[in-house]
Amino acid sequence: MNKILTVAVVASLLLPSAVSFSPSSTNNNIHANRRPKSLSQLQCICIHCKYVTNCSAYHFVEQQHGQPHINKTPTWEPRDGSPTINVHIRPDEDKTTEDELGKMWQEHEEETRRAEESYAESNDGKHAEEEDAALFGSTQYDLSGTTSYEYDVIECEDFVEQKDMWVKNMPDEIRLANPDFVPT
Structure with a gap:
């Protein structure tokens, strides 16, 4: 899993859009929720995924952001070659x-x-x-x-939409600090 995430992360640094590197980039029948309509609409799709509470790929994203974890020991892994993670590097x-x-x-x-x-x-x-x-x-x-790094899962072969799944299960540390917080 980490090896695949690393490839996607490196690809997103080298290519204008990591979508062009993903294994399913040639598939024209991709579900609309798995692929952004434009780069300006990018956000992590995990927040609306049924598997977010037990997903090792989302756990990786949480680790990169240094944020509290929904699940400290996730057991579910997306299939090989998925997800596609964009890394946004913003130098200040x-x-x-x-x-x-x-x-x-x-x-x-x-x-x-x-x-x-x-x-x-x-x-x-x-x-x-x-x-x-x-x-x-x-x-x-x-x-x-200051340079900030934002990691967003923008496509996943195993994505199953469940609206606001992350918000319903947000870690207690975040809920106490800001109950209206919604990650992007």
Whole structure:
């Protein structure tokens, strides 16, 4: 099972849509609930699947999200080659990262100038370039940003629709924190 999920995850990273990689992508008679009409409508279909409470594939998705589990030891596995999981990687390139980069370049120029002046004062007026001396600044910048990963089962050969199955069985930790929560 994990080997198959890994292949689907890798495929979704490499291809614009992992649907094109799935084993049934050539089947034109796919049930409408198993395949999204467009990429903008993607969400995890497991929340409306009869098997969500005991599915090892959905358990994998829960593990990747670090969320509470509906079932800690699921025993049901979808058939080989299914499901297809899309991985959405969202790098956070916000104003903070831009500001940090701007500060870095400005401070770099100032620190380089100060380091060269300091080096010249302590080395009989010689410039660092003449001596091939390394100049290092001490300021550190946080350029890490935040990247989020969203795992969505978008197709499954064994999908059996049961509307709001996840909501009816949501883990108690989530129900207590936000009883109106509906995963997407």
